[in-house]
Amino acid sequence: LAKTTQPISMDSYEGQEVNITCSHNNIATNDYITWYQQFPSQGPRFIIQGYKTKVTNEVASLFIPADRKSSTLSLPRVSLSDTAVYYCLVGDMSIRGSTLGRLYFGRGTQLTVWP
Amino acid sequence: DTEVTQTPKHLVMGMTNKKSLKCEQHMGHRAMYWYKQKAKKPPELMFVYSYEKLSINESVPSRFSPECPNSSLLNLHLHALQPEDSALYLCASSQQSNTEAFFGQGTRLTVV
Numbered sequence: 001l002a003k004t005t006q007p008i009s010m011d012s013y014e015g016q017e018v019n020i021t022c023s024h025n026n027i028a029t030n031d032y033i034t035w036y037q038q039f040p041s042q043g044p045r046f047i048i049q050g051y052k053t054k055v056t057n058e059v060a061s062l063f064i065p066a067d068r069k070s071s072t073l074s075l076p077r078v079s080l081s082d083t084a085v086y087y088c089l090v091g092d093m094s095i096r097g098s099t100l101g102r103l104y105f106g107r108g109t110q111l112t113v114w115p
Numbered sequence: 116d117t118e119v120t121q122t123p124k125h126l127v128m129g130m131t132n133k134k135s136l137k138c139e140q141h142m143g144h145r146a147m148y149w150y151k152q153k154a155k156k157p158p159e160l161m162f163v164y165s166y167e168k169l170s171i172n173e174s175v176p177s178r179f180s181p182e183c184p185n186s187s188l189l190n191l192h193l194h195a196l197q198p199e200d201s202a203l204y205l206c207a208s209s210q211q212s213n214t215e216a217f218f219g220q221g222t223r224l225t226v227v
Contacts, residue, residue, distance in 0.1 A: 034215070043119070043205050043218030044158065087157060103148065103207070103216055105157035 004088045004106040011112050018075045020109050022088030025069050030092040033064060033071045038085045038108070047086075048073070075111075083113045121206050121219035129227055130196060136222045138189040138206030147189040148216070149181060150205040158205055164189060196226045 005023040012018045024033070032051050036044035048055055050062040050071070061074040075082060085108040119140045128134050138147065146165050150158035162181045163171035169181065178200075180192040189206055203223055209216040 041203065041221070041223070043207070043221050045218065046215035049215060103209075104160055108157055 004090055006086075006088055006106060006109045008107065009110040009112070011114065012078055013114050014079055015077050018078050018082075018111060018113075020073045020075075020086055020088075020111065021070055022073070022090075022106075023070050024088070024090045027068050027090050028092065031090050032092070033062065033068075034089045034091075035060070035062065035073045036087045036089065036105075038087065044087060044105075078111075078113045080113050080115060083111060085110050119206055119208055119217050119219035121204075121222050123222060124220065125223045125225075127225045127227060128193065128196065130198070132196075133192070133194045135193065136191040136204055136206075136224075138191075138208075138219055139187055140208040140217070141187055142208065142210070142217065143186075144208035144210050144217070145186065146209045147183065148205075148207040148209075149189070149191050150207065152203040152205060152221070154202075162191075193224075196224075198226050201225045 010020060032049055034049040035047040037047050038044040048057055048060045048062045050064050052064050052068060055062045063072040063074065073086060087105050087108040089103060089105060091104060119138060122137045126134060146163060148163050149161040151161055152158045160173050161175045162169065164183045167183045167186055178195050182190040182192060201224055203221040205218055205221045207216045207218045
């Protein structure tokens with residue numbers, strides 16, 4: 001399973017763009033990159049998922065270079081409510097026949113947004 | 116309905132008690148998960164059920180016993196726990212290949 005490395009913490013101010021980079025040097029061909037957000041005493045919440053290049057949804061963008069050994073979660077114009085832990089997960093989540101779905105969390109990045 | 120519902124939200128139990136945590140989803144997801152999360156640590160995978168069969172047991176002590184009665188329900192039976200088992204227990208479900216997993220709000224377990 002691919003191991004991920006993220007900064008332990010990041011600080012930002014309201015209205016700024018935040019980029020959190022995740023390193024996953026031994027990512028496998030079938031692996032996808034998924035980001036989750038977690039507030040204290042709540043379950044993680046899916047943010048975005050991608051395989052290569054760029055993916056954008058209503059809350060974030062995910063940039064993945066051609067070698068896929070890293071990825072960057074971009075949060076535009078953060079607010080105080082974006083203060084949370086952000087997890088990068090890499091793996092093959094498929095459930096096909098005997099292939100098992102696995103979700104392993106790394107240490108995550110504590111993002112703190114200041115007024 | 117895109118919710119995973121866990122009950123109870125809080126549980127205090129003695130080391131000799133037997134209790135169960137419950138998890139329910141009605142999204143038709145065929146994979147369900149149990150995670151354990153200690154304070155300021157990432158969630159740790161405990162068990163995975165795929166199509167109602169136990170497919171992954173991450174070397175979890177036998178005092179934790181999972182059960183999947185049907186495709187919508189997942190239980191975690193607890194017996195003879197230790198104080199260090201106190202944690203937030205999270206349930207999640209997902210459909211199939213490379214799709215998002217939905218997590219419940221968790222059960223805050225305290226073993227006294």
